[in-house]
Amino acid sequence: MPAASRKSRSTARGAADQAAGASATTGAGSTDQLATTAADRLRGEPADRLRGYYRMMQLIRRFEERAAEMYQRAKIGGYCHLNLGEEATIVGLMDAMAPQDYLFTTYREHGYAIARGIDPGRVMAELFGRTTGTSKGWGGSMHLFDTEVRLLGGYGIVGGQIPPATGAALAITYREAPGPDSPAVVCLVGDATTNIGAWHESLNLAGIWHLPIVYVIINNQLGMGTPVEKASAEPDLYKRGCAYRIPGVRVDGNDAIACREALRDALRKAREDRAPSIVETVSYRLRGHSVVDPARYRSKEEAQRLLALDPVAAFRKRLIELGVLTEEDAARLDAEVDAEVDAAVEFADNSPHPSPAELFAHAYAQPVPNMPRALPGDPLLPVE
Amino acid sequence: MAVITYRQALHDTLRAELLRDPNVFLMGEEIGVFEGSYKITAGLLAEFGPERVRDTPISEEGFVGAAIGAAMLGLRPVVEIMTINFSILAMDQIVNHAAKIHAMFGGQCAVPMVIRTPGGGGQQLAATHSQNLEVWYAHVPGLKVVTPATPADAKGLLAASIRDDDPVMFIENLALYNTKGEVPEGDYVTEIGTANVMKEGEDITIVSYSRMAAVALDVARRLEEDEGIRAEVVDLRSLRPLDRTTVVESVRKTGKAVVIEEDWLSYGVGAEIAATIQEGAFDYLDAPVRRVAAAEVPLPYAKPLELAALPDATALVKVIHETLDATRFRG
Numbered sequence: 245m246p247a248a249s250r251k252s253r254s255t256a257r258g259a260a261d262q263a264a265g266a267s268a269t270t271g272a273g274s275t276d277q278l279a280t281t282a283a284d285r286l287r288g289e290p291a292d293r294l295r296g297y298y299r300m301m302q303l304i305r306r307f308e309e310r311a312a313e314m315y316q317r318a319k320i321g322g323y324c325h326l327n328l329g330e331e332a333t334i335v336g337l338m339d340a341m342a343p344q345d346y347l348f349t350t351y352r353e354h355g356y357a358i359a360r361g362i363d364p365g366r367v368m369a370e371l372f373g374r375t376t377g378t379s380k381g382w383g384g385s386m387h388l389f390d391t392e393v394r395l396l397g398g399y400g401i402v403g404g405q406i407p408p409a410t411g412a413a414l415a416i417t418y419r420e421a422p423g424p425d426s427p428a429v430v431c432l433v434g435d436a437t438t439n440i441g442a443w444h445e446s447l448n449l450a451g452i453w454h455l456p457i458v459y460v461i462i463n464n465q466l467g468m469g470t471p472v473e474k475a476s477a478e479p480d481l482y483k484r485g486c487a488y489r490i491p492g493v494r495v496d497g498n499d500a501i502a503c504r505e506a507l508r509d510a511l512r513k514a515r516e517d518r519a520p521s522i523v524e525t526v527s528y529r530l531r532g533h534s535v536v537d538p539a540r541y542r543s544k545e546e547a548q549r550l551l552a553l554d555p556v557a558a559f560r561k562r563l564i565e566l567g568v569l570t571e572e573d574a575a576r577l578d579a580e581v582d583a584e585v586d587a588a589v590e591f592a593d594n595s596p597h598p599s600p601a602e603l604f605a606h607a608y609a610q611p612v613p614n615m616p617r618a619l620p621g622d623p624l625l626p627v628e
Numbered sequence: 629m630a631v632i633t634y635r636q637a638l639h640d641t642l643r644a645e646l647l648r649d650p651n652v653f654l655m656g657e658e659i660g661v662f663e664g665s666y667k668i669t670a671g672l673l674a675e676f677g678p679e680r681v682r683d684t685p686i687s688e689e690g691f692v693g694a695a696i697g698a699a700m701l702g703l704r705p706v707v708e709i710m711t712i713n714f715s716i717l718a719m720d721q722i723v724n725h726a727a728k729i730h731a732m733f734g735g736q737c738a739v740p741m742v743i744r745t746p747g748g749g750g751q752q753l754a755a756t757h758s759q760n761l762e763v764w765y766a767h768v769p770g771l772k773v774v775t776p777a778t779p780a781d782a783k784g785l786l787a788a789s790i791r792d793d794d795p796v797m798f799i800e801n802l803a804l805y806n807t808k809g810e811v812p813e814g815d816y817v818t819e820i821g822t823a824n825v826m827k828e829g830e831d832i833t834i835v836s837y838s839r840m841a842a843v844a845l846d847v848a849r850r851l852e853e854d855e856g857i858r859a860e861v862v863d864l865r866s867l868r869p870l871d872r873t874t875v876v877e878s879v880r881k882t883g884k885a886v887v888i889e890e891d892w893l894s895y896g897v898g899a900e901i902a903a904t905i906q907e908g909a910f911d912y913l914d915a916p917v918r919r920v921a922a923a924e925v926p927l928p929y930a931k932p933l934e935l936a937a938l939p940d941a942t943a944l945v946k947v948i949h950e951t952l953d954a955t956r957f958r959g
Contacts, residue, residue, distance in 0.1 A: 380734030389733035391737065397737075404693075404725055408697030408729075410693070608772075608793075616870075624872060
């Protein structure tokens, strides 16, 4: 067993800090450790793909930084949770998914939407609350949705997505036979979400019904300001499926390839064997819980340490060292991405606001008699 | 028309909908092998198999949420929650998810699902198993809430609910399962959102729903026979949307109204009806709108206490008489 799972109360931090980026696994008797290092894994990848990964990571980074800026300028309202520090995880996970797969996410999902193929302009437009947004301005930052790429929602209630994601997997079994082309469901949850009842009920259902689903725990070490070790009696979160005989694996969330391989493997088991599983990715939330959180619960030293672990900067550096990117290439990609984010902001800002005349347009899918349509102050019944 | 029980009407409609649409499936605790706590699903597992009549573990939040996800992919799950009291465990999925998904995602994804669940007291099941929580759900935009009182409406509204593209809370009542009534044969669908005038009359309007509508109808018939009082009975049938027009039109005719409801008095359905009447028929009212509802205590077990707490025909007759007397109706 690797170090992470040998210690009875080991922490995720210890696992992810292992320079080799080794994976930990549990359940179903699999205890083999991946021997290859993160650097070795990069050597086996086509250069084009790695450049694409870097570009996407940088796109998410710049998008989120601009979102924070737009929030400060009051272009964006409500809550706004950023994927800063999660870029490598996002790129790896989203590349593992096939077009037929369904994705349910948390409220920290801008990057996933973009990496799944939604135009950044439409994501930014949703943050701006415009009609061109992914949810036509009805959802905002926490509630992105797009049937075309099968992103079936960002969910603002912690863990609210877990039972519906499990039910989507049930619908797949209702309609389709297992096989390599069968769809599967990826359900993202945060580390602190593994303490809610819906998590445990859903894992149990997935276990007894043999559902094609992978629960991915995005462990960014903190549930708002509470460290994992203080919130979870079993802080090795990938083990939390043991009670349901659902195997789990932990990977370094700063290693895109490790994330991709872990999810791809889990998806294969979901599609072909109808075996649910857990993938835990460990990364670091680089800033506060949301845009408005200054993260004062972190020491200066901790903040400095996190900056040194920035996955985007690290990936850029490694690709240059490997000769996949030159400094010039990287600068060119950075400029491209900046222009793309500028265009997204411009698209959002130039998009129309929804009209109050549409207020009742979506409350129900099917109109029936006597649907309420009164605005505040309107009479209950037509005045005669 | 055949005379069958409310239970049989529900059973037959579930079966007919399973036959009609392969996307319809049932899920819930003990609905398969055990054939349902109240035997609504008797025989359906044997006929349709475990994929379409799916037993669930005791995980209300989990399986109600799973039904939401299945509905998002286009299936039409019909969930049974053993009693409405247990729906509280699934409240987050019902209120924060089923009710919100269509609107919150800009109308991209419907949630065509039904949650069937019985409410009601009077069975000596004590405080946690005797509640009428329909108004909690009726308060929430995005849900539809129907409360059939008769076997015919049990059939017509269940068919409508299963075919509807929105999440529907289909609220039954334990004390109605064995009641009998005429039920139209063949395909029969009752429009959600429409009240039903169960009995016409000119002297006073009784507004009700679910089991209390059956009580109201019985009282109205007796009053007409024994005392010549011609009461009109309006069965709301649907609490969301609410057919305010039918209520107001009736009260404009009678000038007097009493609401009888099995839920607790304060903030109950009767409060909404009284507000509707005073706004829609203010100039027509000859007396204050009165409400007959459950006493505001956790429902006790002991029979004399339970009987004292629940609204019944006696209380309704008393309030009808008081309302009529207030207008010197009886000289």
